[in-house]
Amino acid sequence: MKTILIPTDFSDTAYNAARYALDLARQAGTTRVVLYHAYELIIPDPEVPDHIPVIMPEELKEASDKGLALMHSKLQPILPAGVTLVCRSENQLLSAFIDQVAREEQANLIVMGITGGSGLEELLLGSNALDVMKETHTPLIIVPNGATFTSIDTVVFACDFRKVTENMPVRFLKQLLQVFRARLFVVNVDHEKRHFTAQTPFETLVMDTLLADFNPEYRFLENENVVDGIISFAEAEKAGIIVTLPRQHGFLAGLFRRSHTRQLAFHSHIPLLVIRE
Structure with a gap:
């Protein structure tokens, strides 16, 4: 991870994410960190009253x-x-x-923080982080408000064991594990085997082959609430980070629900790494 890109809006949470990224850089052997601010010029609307001031491009840039x-x-x-x-x-x-x-900055990783301060759900339901997560193909770490960096000794990879060969983010996940020499848990949460298919044993074997060098430990958890199961397990194992894939809409959609606000606020010290290759 030679270069880390940090989008910022200059909020307290953006500063917190930047501090996290610098601590991460120290452990990861990063040599370059880019602070990036994207501002949007608002084009005057003929329907807007004249007394509303128009900010000039030069002022925004300054x-x-x-x-x-x-x-x-x-x-x-x-x-x-x-x-x-x-x-x-x-x-x-x-x-x-x-x-x-x-691409232009040759960034290996993007690190972003919460906009607001009422827990992980606000970040995910807010604008920038969710929009970036949907669009980027660069690995993205979402840093919850108030989280501080601790060496990533344990990684929890939330997996649904579907089309592992096509969707497994092997390259970056291996890089992460090599850098931190972390213990890896591959975690699947189900309830009464509703998502267990005839292909699940084969997909598990494929996963084990891809990650053989890192001795993954598998946990198949019984829980009606997928999000609660994943985060509770990560909490119990003192995981440094939770890894998930944007295609796994069941897990991510669960994170976005307002019904999980209290739960996520309680567990929001665990950063989330989103990878899409």
């Missing part, structure tokens, strides 16, 4: 650059040795151009 300069200055004291911190700002829609920016 404010963006000042915000980045201040953030750069505040993060300097905790910048790991050997890591270069650079800034980039431009008039773009974040979600639409995040992959382009990641």
Whole structure:
């Protein structure tokens, strides 16, 4: 993970995500971190009353650059040795151009924080992080509000054992495990074997073959609530991160439900790594 990209809106949670990313960079051998601010120029609408002030592009650019300069200055004291911190700002829609920016910066990872502060669900139901998650092909770590970095000794990979060969994010997951030498749990949550199919044993074998070098430990959990099962297990094992795939809509959709707000707020110290290859 030579380069980490940190989109920011200069909020407290964005600063927290940046601090997390710098601590991660120290452990991962990262040499370059990019602070990125995408601001959007609002085009005047003829229907809008004239007394509403119109902000000029130059003003937005100046404010963006000042915000980045201040953030750069505040993060300097905790910048790991050997890591270069650079800034980039431009008039773009974040979600639409995040992959382009990641390619241009040769970023291996994106790290984002919550916008708000009432738990993980607010981030996922909010705008930027959810939009970026839907659009990016670069691995994305979502850092819950107030989370601090701890060495990633245990990884929980939430898996549904469907089309493993096609969907398994082998490359980045292996890189993560190699960097942190982490213990890997592959976790599947089901209730009364509703999702167990004739292909499940074969898919499990394929998974085991792909991850053979890392001695994965499998856990098949019985729980009516998939989200509760995954997060409770990660909590019990003191996992440093939960890994999931954006195609697994059952798990991610569960995270977005308002009914899980209290649950997610309680467990929100566990960052979520979303990978799509």
